[in-house]
């Protein structure tokens with residue numbers, strides 16, 4: 001073959017390979033975006049919502065890259081009965097019956113000597129807002145400082161074991177050492193669980209820990225992260241849509257969690273029968289009451305409906321709120337005409353109740369619940385139904401009914417971005 005012809009072929013092949021590579025690279029983020037329950041076109045490709053491009057692996061050697069690692073705090077007494085706490089990430093459940101927890105400690109830690117001597121420890125599980133205590137307990141030794149005194153945390157003698165627990169932490173687990181193993185750098189203590197105590201504030205309606213309310217800490221790569229957003233129930237992948245395992249996974253990534261919640265909020269009209277807890281509702285109401293209002297009048301009242309008969313009665317009578325028949329709870333946002341006072345005529349209360357409603361809807365999305373705004377105001381017939389069913393006083397004008405529950409995953413967010421809705425008044429900036 002002629003030399004220049006051969007060079008041309010080589011060059012053309014190289015350009016073709018480069019073009020294909022670039023095209024494939026550009027495709028990857030789009031593939032991730034297509035990850036919706038009904039996207040049967042994604043059937044052949046395993047797509048990930050995480051911020052990584054599969055499947056290019058690099059060996060890192062022997063490193064503790066196990067995720068997620070917990071960041072928990074171990075409580076123990078020293079030989080003089082002084083309470084101490086130490087942070088541990090090398091920890092986890094290691095047996096179901098008897099329920100046991102394994103925690104590994106370096107001999108250099110004060111806690112190691114304490115637990116070896118007493119044979120007991122507590123595991124204290126923090127919420128993410130307690131990260132400063134977790135960090136402190138992991139950076140100073142009880143040999144040098146009194147960590148309870150320095151942090152202001154309160155030691156409580158455990159009920160069943162000879163170890164202290166931290167009063168302010170939402171979950172404490174009392175353990176008795178039944179075995180230990182010398183592993184090298186660490187001694188692994190096996191602690192049989194004797195009792196678990198949980199703050200009522202983080203229990204759901206079934207008396208189980210609501211992880212979204214606990215919001216536990218993750219330790220990873222030298223940093224702390226928070227977690228706790230509900231994503232799916234165990235076993236949901238057993239359902240099939242278009243022949244594919246289905247776990248609701250419609251989330252798109254945004255630059256921060258606030259934007260993610262705003263964009264993932266959707267009107268949820270299909271609920272599972274999983275109950276909603278009083279704590280969850282209170283969290284939504286706190287968000288509602290944090291809304292701005294004209295002259296800070298806060299001209300609202302929130303009626304919480306959880307009784308099945310009342311939810312059904314409202315659902316049967318309100319033509320656009322049939323989803324109440326499935327919902328586990330509802331918040332009825334009312335305008336309070338006494339609080340609105342002289343601003344009543346201008347209708348500011350409508351704007352104020354709208355802001356509160358949007359906050360409630362966003363808060364629901366943020367903890368994995370679903371909700372939908374169903375109007376009462378300005379319809380006389382619907383307002384009458386709500387007023388009569390809930391026996392509202394005259395000063396409380398029903399604004400809307402917000403059915404609440406765990407979403408089935410059928411409702412997905414809409415992309416409502418429309419550039420034509422914007423009028424850029426550029427000349428104003430000139």
Ligand SMILES: Cc1cc2nc3c(=O)[nH]c(=O)nc-3n(C[C@H](O)[C@H](O)[C@H](O)COP(=O)(O)O)c2cc1C
Pocket residue numbers: 071084085086087088089090091104105106108109110111112134135137138139140141142143186219
């Ligand atoms: C996030 C984090 C995780 C830790 N995990 C462990 C662990 O699993 N085992 C351990 O021996 N030390 C661990 N440490 C270090 C101990 O908490 C630290 O040495 C502490 O000062 C020991 O306290 P003490 O001497 O009062 O017992 C961890 C520290 C941090 C900050």
